[in-house]
Amino acid sequence: MSTSSPIKDVGTLRAVGVQKTFGTGSAANTIIADLDLELTPGDVTCLVGPSGVGKTTLLRLLSGLIQPSEGKVFLGDRSITGPVEDIAVVFQDYRGSMLPWMRVLGNVEFPLQARGVGKRERFERARRCLELVGLQDNMDKFPWQLSGGMQQRVAIARALAYDASILLMDEPFGSLDAQTRFELEELTLRLRRDLGITIIVVTHDIDEAVFLGDRVVVFGGRPSRIVDDVAVNLGREREQLATKARPEFIELRTRILSEIKNNGIPTSSVRLP
Numbered sequence: 001m002s003t004s005s006p007i008k009d010v011g012t013l014r015a016v017g018v019q020k021t022f023g024t025g026s027a028a029n030t031i032i033a034d035l036d037l038e039l040t041p042g043d044v045t046c047l048v049g050p051s052g053v054g055k056t057t058l059l060r061l062l063s064g065l066i067q068p069s070e071g072k073v074f075l076g077d078r079s080i081t082g083p084v085e086d087i088a089v090v091f092q093d094y095r096g097s098m099l100p101w102m103r104v105l106g107n108v109e110f111p112l113q114a115r116g117v118g119k120r121e122r123f124e125r126a127r128r129c130l131e132l133v134g135l136q137d138n139m140d141k142f143p144w145q146l147s148g149g150m151q152q153r154v155a156i157a158r159a160l161a162y163d164a165s166i167l168l169m170d171e172p173f174g175s176l177d178a179q180t181r182f183e184l185e186e187l188t189l190r191l192r193r194d195l196g197i198t199i200i201v202v203t204h205d206i207d208e209a210v211f212l213g214d215r216v217v218v219f220g221g222r223p224s225r226i227v228d229d230v231a232v233n234l235g236r237e238r239e240q241l242a243t244k245a246r247p248e249f250i251e252l253r254t255r256i257l258s259e260i261k262n263n264g265i266p267t268s269s270v271r272l273p
């Protein structure tokens with residue numbers, strides 16, 4: 001049996017009474033209201049809900065990229081008022097996040113350089129992170145020489161190079177084919193196990209949410225609220241075919257789908273597997 005790393009706990013990431021309104025006056029649009037959410041360190045938490053419900057907005061709030069209109073986001077006792085080193089973000093659009101004129105190694109090193117990390121440490125950290133995502137033999141390639149899945153691995157390596165304790169992923173595998181998505185889902189679980197990091201994944205795909213999550217939080221409505229909060233008791237070691245064939249997996253998947261239906265969210269706007 002494989003052993004897990006100790007959890008890298010820098011405090012619990014929490015949204016407390018969070019509201020987010022875009023625009024002002026008659027153009028004001030409240031996307032999220034009165035949101036309380038606590039993310040257990042070391043867990044993978046998946047956020048699901050229909051398109052436009054505010055999942056990306058919530059992820060940006062949790063990462064400090066944008067600020068709540070009301071309420072606060074905390075990491076432990078610290079109030080998050082901007083991006084922090086403990087939190088890294090991976091987006092769906094890996095192509096847009098690569099610097100095409102830089103090799104893979106340079107792409108992973110770049111943010112470290114911007115932070116003033118010395119040359120030798122930069123190289124060591126980037127190499128280690130590329131190894132973690134299985135790209136140690138592709139360091140000298142340019143991003144455009146890699147497949148979509150490999151480019152997303154580079155994006156994950158770059159996020160890991162920050163040595164963050166919390167990884168926020170926004171639809172990270174949404175534009176990849178099924179086989180590559182499965183591989184990267186398994187990689188995500190391995191990273192959690194080997195690094196002890198906390199992972200939050202926004203996804204449309206309910207199978208992906210149940211496969212990855214220790215917990216699945218379902219959002220719905222406008223302004224959005226939590227319509228269900230599901231503990232996924234499938235153990236930590238998961239395997240695509242065997243785990244998805246388990247009766248507990250199928251029960252959870254059905255529960256989440258029916259919660260979405262019961263709360264008046266059109267399932268047509270949720271991408272089904």
Ligand SMILES: Nc1ncnc2c1ncn2[C@@H]1O[C@H](COP(=O)(O)OP(=O)(O)OP(=O)(O)O)[C@@H](O)[C@H]1O
Nearest residue numbers: 022023031049050051052053054055056057058204
């Ligand atoms: N900067 C912004 N200014 C104005 N409105 C915004 C802004 N960012 C997001 N919105 C609006 O907030 C709502 C929620 O968007 P968001 O992208 O968070 O939803 P989502 O659940 O992630 O959707 P999807 O699943 O399609 O990615 C949308 O109506 C969007 O137009």
